[in-house]
Amino acid sequence: MKIALFVACYNDTLFPETGIAVTRVLERLGHTVTFPIEQTCCGQMHYNTGYHGEAVPLVRRFVQMFRDAEAVCVPSASCVAMMREHYELMAERENDPAFLADVRSLLPRVFEFSELLVNRLGVEDVGAYFADTVTYHPSCHSLRMLHVGEAPKKLLRAVEGLTLIELPNQEQCCGFGGTFAVKNADVSAAMLTAKDACVIETGANVVTALDNSCLMQIYGGLHRSGSPVRTMHLAEILAGEAAR
C-alpha cells in the first residue's frame, strides 16, 4: 500500500527518530511511504488552546495536502484525535460544503500508527527484535478518543526479546495536556510525579506510548529526578531488529 506519512510537527522537530522508525517499519512490511514535504501542523495546539480561527487554515492545508492519499499514517494519537473530534465540526462551521466533503472523505483514511498496523493492515508481528523490559503508557487521547484498545499491546507482545510489564494505574493522565503543562505547571508536575512513580515501580528500563508529547513529559520528570528509565515511541521499538 502507498502510505502518506503525516509525521506531526513536534515529532518532525523534536523526535525525528520516530518518523524514521515509522518509515522503516512500514517499508519492512513492504509498503511505500511518501512524505509530502509541505506538511506542517494539524492545528491541534491552536484549537485546543482556544485559537479556533487560527486553526482553520491549518486544517484546510492538511486536508488539501492529504485528500488523495490511500492511507495517512500519523504517529501521534492526539493529532488523530484532533482530526476525528474536531475537523468535521470546524468544516461545518466554515459553511463550506466542498471543504466538509473533503474532510468526511479523508477522515476514514487517517490512522494512528498502531491502528494502521493492527486494524487496517492486519499485522501484529512486524518482525521486530527488542531485548529489554518495557512498560506501556496508554495516552489519554489514544485510550479515550481513538479507543485503540489492545492494538499497541498486541504489537509489543509480538516483539521478540521484549518483556512487557503492566503499568499500574495506567489510565491516569500523565499531566501533559499541551499548554496545560506550562499554564498549570504546578498541577501538571504533581500529576507527572504520580505517573513517574508508577513507571519506576514497574522496574522496566523503557516506557513507551503512542504520543511523544506524553513521553516528553514523562522523560522530563524522570530525567530531572535522576532516573535512567528511557522513553521511546512505540514505532522505535517496532523498528528494532536483531543484529545479524
Next chain:
Amino acid sequence: MSVRVGKTSTAPAFPIAAHKALANQQLRANVARATNTIRGKRAIRVEEMPDWQALRQSASDIKSHTLAHLDHYLTEFERNCEAAGGKVHWARDADEANKIAVDIIRQYGGTEVIKVKTMTSDEVQMNVALEAAGITPIETDLADMIVQMGHDEPSHIVVPALHKNRFEIAEIFRRTMNLPDLTATPEDLTAAARAYLRDRFLRVKIGISGANFAVAETGAICVVESEGNGRMCVTMPDVLITLVGVEKVVPTFQDLEVFLQLLPRSATGERMNPYNSFWTGVTPGDGPQAFHIILLDNGRTAQLLDERERETLACIRCGACLNACPVYRETGGNAYGSIYAGPIGAILSPQLQNLQHSRSLPYASTLCGACYEVCPVKINIPETLIHLRGRIVREDQKTLTGKLAPENIAMQFAAKIFLSHRRYEAAQKLARSGQLLFERKGQLTNLPGMAGGWTKYRDLKPIPKSSFRDWWKAREKGETQ
C-alpha cells in the same frame, strides 16, 4: 440582572489557588483517599449494569429534549405543582431568589431554618442573605454542617467536606458543640451530630431544600440522600421552601427510572440512595402545610442559546467527574474558587456568569477525557472546555491587552509559520540555534518566559541537529539510507 455563583468574583485564578492547595499534604491525602474510595465503589456498581451505556444515552436524550422545550415543561410543572397546593416563585438571579426566601420566612415569623444539602443555595449564597436578614440557617447534611461550623467552603458537589478527615472534623465538633472530650471515632462523631441535629429537627418550623428532580407531569419534587436528614427537613417543618434550578425539571415520573439508576451509582457507588423523598404540593394533616418553590434562572436560560453550552445544563450533580479528574484529585475542590468544582465546575461556573468570572477554569484540564467517560448524562466536558477557551480567546483578542499578551502574539506567530513549510523550516533552524543559550550538559533545564513553566519541574532534550524532514530530504537525494 446580576448572576452570582458563590464567591467566584473574588476567587484567585486556578493556578494560584492550586499552587497553595498542592502545598497542603493533609488536604491532598484526604482528597486522594476519598476519591479513590468513591471511584472504586462506582466502578463496581457500573460494571454490574449490562445496559449502562444505553441508560446514559437515554438520560442524555431525555435531558436534551427537555432543555430544548424547557419553557413548556416549566410551565407544566408550575401548573401541576400549584394545583397540588404548592406556590411557585420565579427568580431571575441570586438576589431575587434570596429575597423571595427571606420574605417567605418573615411572612411566617421564622428566625431560624433547617436546610437539606442544596448546592443551589450555596450558588446564590443564601446563608449569607439569611444571616443578613437576622435568620439563622442550620445545615443538617453532615458534610454541610461540618463546612458551616468550620467556616469553610464546600469542596465537592456530593461530599462537600471531602477535604477534611475525621480528626479535623472532631476538632470542629469539639469547638462548636462544646464537647471537649469528643473522640474522633466515627461512632462518637455520628452520635454527637445526631444529638445536635435532632434538637433542631424537632424545634425549627421552617425547612429549606434543594431538588434533584422536578417532575413536570405531576408537579412533584424529588430529593435523594443518604443520611435521613433530608427526609426530616422535608416532612417535619410547618413550612417548606424548595430552591430549584430551572434545569432540574424532567417531563414525566417514568423518566426517573433512568436517572435513579444512574445517579446513586455515579455519585456514591450505591445501587439506590438510602432515602428517596418525593412530595407533591401539600397534603392536609401530613407534612409541611405550606410549600413554596423558587425556580431559579441565575444564568441558566442564557446558556440555552448555544447548543454546546446547553448540554452542560443536563448535569445531575453526581460528582463522578470530580472523582475521576486527575486535576481535581491533586488539588481538591477549593482551588476552583467556585462551589462547583472539578470538570463540571470548570464549564458550569464560567458559563453561568457569561465568562465574567472563573475564566481560568476552562484551562484547568489536560482534556484527558476521564470526566466524559464517567458522566452519566454524557456531557462532553472536554469539548465544552475547548469551546469556552475559544470564547475567552476571542473576547481577549478584542482588547489591546489581549492582543499584546505574549500567548496571543506567540500563537499568531506560530499560525503564520505553520502556513508555509519554508517559514516552518526556517523557524526550526532558528529554534535550534536559539536553544544554545540554554543548553547545559545536553539538557534544557532553565528556559525563559512561558517555557519556564516547563523547566521549573522537568528537563527537556535539546532540539536535535537534524529534523525528520532533513533526514527524508537527504534520503531522497540518496545521501543516507
